[in-house]
Amino acid sequence: MTAALHDDYPPPGEWTTDDLDRLPDDGRRHELLDGNLIRSPSPTRLHQSIALMLGAALQETCPADLDVTQGVAVRISRTRAFIPDLLVTELDAAVRNPSHYRPNEVLLVVEIVSEGSRSIDRVLKPALYAEADILYFWRIETETGIVVHAHKLDPVKQIYVETARMPDGILLPEPWEMDIPLARITPRAR
Template identity: 40%
Template sequence: MRLDQYPDGGEWTVSEIDEFPEDNHRREVVEGSLILRPAQTPRHSSLVMHICGALDRTRPEAFDVVHGMQIRFAENTALVPDLVAVRADCKPMTTTFFDPEDVVLAVEVVDDRSRFLDRVLKPAIYAAAGIPHFWRVESAGAVVHAHRLDPDKAEYLRMSAIEARIRVRQPWEVDAPLATRI
């Protein structure tokens, strides 16, 4: 499949985007609409690495922390959060995607090129799918906005917003500085 070939039926599927070659672009699909994301900036990548390290150092054995892994919501909807925490027993670590019920935390690092997706669209999809925790990290100032799901409303409630630090009690306790020098 090539990007200049429009899919049969007018909508992209997860299977079709999986056929694209690896080229440092993040491809996501929402209700059949393809979202092509540019390569990450060094600041974005650095924040993702620092958050991943803090989560990995503090995680209980019941969880794994991975970055850049697809969550498949339907055959025409799949997103790639910057980081996810998943149940360690959910899938073999050779998988290329997770189901929403595998994920306990989705993390998005917001930059100038991802504001609407990371602040509005992705949290709405994660909440509708029942992912219990969502963190939005604003790259400007390295502010961590931690949210937990209100399952009755299928929306996130903010638990905290802390600059240059991760300090949460759920899905497990984390208290770690967040580097902001880049």
Template identity: 40%
Template sequence: MTVDVRSPETGSPKMTDSSLPDWAFPPPGGFTAEDLDRIPHLPEHTELIDGSLVFVSPQASFHTRAVDLLVVALRQHAPRELRVRREMSVVLGAKQRPEPDVSVIRASAEQSPEQTFYRGEDVMLVAEVVSPESKERDRKRKPSLYAEAGIRHFWLVENDAGRPVVHTYELDHVTGAYVVTGVHHDRLKLSAPFEVDIDLTEIDGI
């Protein structure tokens, strides 16, 4: 089960009488994006949404294979000035640091092997593979955050009997919201943000 814990003070967690770390009892104010790099012993893939910590449960096979499929295919198609990353957090604001399943960033955003996040202005595309426990975030809150940050392209990947269905969206700069550009079942063929042609049925062999 995904656990959403409102954010606490920064610093090393201390054990309380209830054997919970200190950050399980948040004071007013919430976490900031920078805090995720300073708090020790956070679970892997912890996200920050609206100042709250979001802990992710173990992923199902479909989720892992769908991410693998997209990462490999996007790296084959991406221009030299872009990079494809999986499960790297993106700072969108002081209290927003989601971790897209897949993101396409500008190569110039890669500053060092030790960096732990990218900034929204360097992201061209984000993709979220919907998990049963994160449907609301993947379908509603996270796309809203990505749009507000000006990320031009968003893909939402749904599970249809073990096959990915990819809903593609592009940012409308007039409304500041995403508009759907297609729903793709067996083949994902697009010209933006760059030429892409992905056989979605290849997930069967992964």
């Protein structure tokens, strides 16, 4: 029985996006890094509340030709696929109701750092999103309050350059003009 179960899945380093499509929905995030499957546990309440509130605030302020969503994969290649916490895409791409996006359809990715994903969210994902030419990347830290780190791609070096560190809310001129108070993305607490 164990051998049969093992045969249902590719060996490490051989996973592709086709394999992701065949996985059952088990409540975990399934991502690919160079053909290796990464399974993440369900996010915490704090993480999900920030994602929900920020997503709503971004949707209210974004231009009509853009769309905001959460938890939809960005397939960078056949062996690399990540699921940002939030992403802003072209509306034309969103209306086809995709289960995943191509990098050229994505304007902004947002990662909310969790205890189990610090290195991935701070180092690995930004490097690979930049390599895929996604123009904007935000990282949200929550260890000492909510702090939004906004980055823009340097297309020559293919790295992100921090454009703002915002502990008091989101005040930016791009990718569109926005002014989102910190209270708007802060979950309720007692």
